[in-house]
Amino acid sequence: MFSKILIANRGEIACRVIRTARKLGVRAVAVYSDADAKALHVELADEAVHIGPSPVGESYLRGDRIVAAALATGAEAIHPGYGFLSENPDFVDRVVAAGLIFIGPSASSIRAMGLKDAAKRLMEKAGVPVVPGYHGEAQEIVLLASKAREIGYPVLIKARAGGGGKGMRRVEHPDDFSEALSSARREAKAAFGDDRVLVEKYVDKPRHIEVQVFGDNFGNAVHLYERDCSAQRRHQKVIEEAPAPGMTEALRKAMTEAAVKAAKAIDYSGAGTIEFIVDASQGLKADRFWFMEMNTRLQVEHPVTEMVTGIDLVEWQLRVASGERLPKMQTEIKLDGHAFEARLYAEDAAKGFLPATGTLHHLKFPDVAAKNTAMRVETGVRAGDAISPYYDPMIAKLVVHAGDRDAALRGLHKALARTEVAGSTVNTAFLAALATDPDFVAGDVDTGLIGRHQQELVAIPEPNDETIAAAALAAAGADAGTPAADPWSSLAGYAHFHTLARSIRLRYGEEEIQAQLSARRDGRFQVALAAPHDTVNSHDLRAAPRLARWPGHVTVFEGAIGYTFAVPDPLAKADEAAAASGSLRAPMPGLVKLVRAAEGDAVIKGQPLLILEAMKMEHSIAAPHDGVIAEIATEGSQVSDGTVLVRFAEDSQG
Ligand code: ADP
Ligand code: ADP
Ligand code: MG
Numbered sequence: 001m002f003s004k005i006l007i008a009n010r011g012e013i014a015c016r017v018i019r020t021a022r023k024l025g026v027r028a029v030a031v032y033s034d035a036d037a038k039a040l041h042v043e044l045a046d047e048a049v050h051i052g053p054s055p056v057g058e059s060y061l062r063g064d065r066i067v068a069a070a071l072a073t074g075a076e077a078i079h080p081g082y083g084f085l086s087e088n089p090d091f092v093d094r095v096v097a098a099g100l101i102f103i104g105p106s107a108s109s110i111r112a113m114g115l116k117d118a119a120k121r122l123m124e125k126a127g128v129p130v131v132p133g134y135h136g137e138a139q140e141i142v143l144l145a146s147k148a149r150e151i152g153y154p155v156l157i158k159a160r161a162g163g164g165g166k167g168m169r170r171v172e173h174p175d176d177f178s179e180a181l182s183s184a185r186r187e188a189k190a191a192f193g194d195d196r197v198l199v200e201k202y203v204d205k206p207r208h209i210e211v212q213v214f215g216d217n218f219g220n221a222v223h224l225y226e227r228d229c230s231a232q233r234r235h236q237k238v239i240e241e242a243p244a245p246g247m248t249e250a251l252r253k254a255m256t257e258a259a260v261k262a263a264k265a266i267d268y269s270g271a272g273t274i275e276f277i278v279d280a281s282q283g284l285k286a287d288r289f290w291f292m293e294m295n296t297r298l299q300v301e302h303p304v305t306e307m308v309t310g311i312d313l314v315e316w317q318l319r320v321a322s323g324e325r326l327p328k329m330q331t332e333i334k335l336d337g338h339a340f341e342a343r344l345y346a347e348d349a350a351k352g353f354l355p356a357t358g359t360l361h362h363l364k365f366p367d368v369a370a371k372n373t374a375m376r377v378e379t380g381v382r383a384g385d386a387i388s389p390y391y392d393p394m395i396a397k398l399v400v401h402a403g404d405r406d407a408a409l410r411g412l413h414k415a416l417a418r419t420e421v422a423g424s425t426v427n428t429a430f431l432a433a434l435a436t437d438p439d440f441v442a443g444d445v446d447t448g449l450i451g452r453h454q455q456e457l458v459a460i461p462e463p464n465d466e467t468i469a470a471a472a473l474a475a476a477g478a479d480a481g482t483p484a485a486d487p488w489s490s491l492a493g494y495a496h497f498h499t500l501a502r503s504i505r506l507r508y509g510e511e512e513i514q515a516q517l518s519a520r521r522d523g524r525f526q527v528a529l530a531a532p533h534d535t536v537n538s539h540d541l542r543a544a545p546r547l548a549r550w551p552g553h554v555t556v557f558e559g560a561i562g563y564t565f566a567v568p569d570p571l572a573k574a575d576e577a578a579a580a581s582g583s584l585r586a587p588m589p590g591l592v593k594l595v596r597a598a599e600g601d602a603v604i605k606g607q608p609l610l611i612l613e614a615m616k617m618e619h620s621i622a623a624p625h626d627g628v629i630a631e632i633a634t635e636g637s638q639v640s641d642g643t644v645l646v647r648f649a650e651d652s653q654g
Contacts, residue, residue: 002026002075002101002321005027005077005078006031006079007041008060009084010060012380013380014045017081017314020318023312026318027047028047029069031060033050033058034050035391036054047073052065056084056391066085079103079314079317082299083164086104089110092104102321103270103318104269104297105266109268109269109296114296116161116293117136117196119294120291128291131200133198133199134148134151144197144199145178148177151200153171154202155201156199156200156201157180159185163191165234167185181197186593190613203278204281205280206277207244207446208230209227209244209276210227210273211223211224211276212302213268213274214270214316215268220325221263221268223330224305225243225252225308227244228242228243228244228445238342239340241338241339242304243335246283251278258291262291270321271298271302271317274294276289277292280446298313298314301397310334339402340409341399342412342415344395344419344426345393345426349457349458354619355588355614356426356588357387357393358387358425359386360423360424361550362383362422362555364420365379365396369414372403373400374401375398375399376398398412400412409435422553422562422564423550429561431560437449467556467558467563468506468536469527471547471556471563473525474545502517504567506567513530515530552568584648586643589638590619592634592637593611594635595632595633595634597609604623609629609645610646628648628649629646629649630648630649632645632647
């Protein structure tokens, strides 16, 4: 076993790897960018090396600096985590050339699977079923369009260098092909520096089922069963589970055999995942699955496999990389119970899952989900840390294991309902809604489920008057200094020394809410909310609402929903008025990729005006109302959060 390793990653996965290293008595070296100087992974590591500024191109993707850091600290091996350099064969070459060990497969295995088109050609040869489609070299638009027609619509355009769902477009109709192709290419070019694509048949009622494989340097390869990752938004996983619901023995046998065959075809060593797409339109059939791609690294959702097999995959990675044989034989690897993982993201589900940023002023996870369940929270942040625009906005993974699927899913729901995050928009309520979605609960999943049920899944009921009153009391400082004590008694003290009434202004979304707080003789309080709301008496409220107060805001938690109220500073009124005027601001920092309208243009509500590229994704910005454009951002300009992108002529607002 190694005595010291370096982890070329950040966030939860860096923390996760450090945990196992510590268990095995291996010292861990962290690397960090400017933005991560005080990050959790830096704190947890035995040593840490600064590798550059915050943008990933200047830090976490700088293979030269990472190798130098390993050499300088005397680390013998580098664990890449996932993302970043984990699937970069040139980085592996560099690591090996420096006399270090890469904790993962060889550069040639990664190359073989690195491009989706070449990987598919290779798998076809190895006798693994592959999604029907075009994965050739030629890229002329006329050719691709004619291939699409041959394959038959709907088709899926995919960046051959793609990952994380980027550079992928589903096309329903030939008329939309060329527009979808340009947009997929633009996104692929920006994210991967490669705009070549393949075109595939879009599989009906698709389920994403993947098989965890593991190989060693002695030619052995095993599988650790399957995971179902069909719950996806924007082709990205949000809730994963193991085993796959409704899995049949015949399909499991066929899939795991194909997966091991794929791993052996490329002499695979270390942890890897073979992703398959399964046509579930006629139930799960052993001849209705196809190879999609191989991820030659540890997967984000590896914990569900660990939960159902009792195997520490990071431990296996370290053992295999240090030259040991696979710790278990196929027949010794058993499935036990059922596990779920939910990815908690800073993102706005109601706004098309737009990534969010912010400081996590309040962050609380439950220790246990429910009786007879095991729970793990994988996170790389703590309260007070920021979700910056530089990196992936994942906050944590909630992983729950129980004896069967129903119990595990109930446990997951409970865990989500007890999770509290304030300071950024998060997807907790969306995840909880998904965990109780009737089709999801029934195990009737496919990758279109979230899209079909999107409206119900992202809908948040309006806060009721009790919730607003609790927020108003908290905003008035009712629980100031006595977070654990009865909040109402502290307001009694407050009122005693000051006037007996106080007026509070709150904002919930667009709505301004006036509240008049007054103390009654019996020591209780009355919160009179302006119409259409009612008057609420403190004795009608729950004794201790779950809430968080953070700069300028109060968040009240009800189950998995966090109702956030802004508590405007009366002095800031002028600013707000300016913000409310007819201009469109950047929702996050980014690059103005494409401008589709010009000054003086009359535009109609909903018309796309420009494309903002932020967090490696393209976001189309549309006109919020009819109007005439007075000013519009220039193509290629870099904008920060809140920058005016479009200003409408004053008298033109419809
Ligand atoms: P990435 O590298 O971005 O993960 P994948 O090829 O693994 O790309 O595809 C991501 C997701 O897109 C899959 O999990 C699946 O939901 C969907 N998908 C991919 N290929 C197909 C297909 N041929 N038919 C239907 N859905 C697909
Ligand atoms: P998996 O297939 O392992 O579930 P996804 O394909 O959903 O993972 O996402 C993994 C990809 O997302 C990585 O290849 C990387 O580009 C990006 N990514 C997600 N989270 C992180 C992170 N915390 N750090 C770096 N990259 C990340
Ligand atoms: Mg994939």
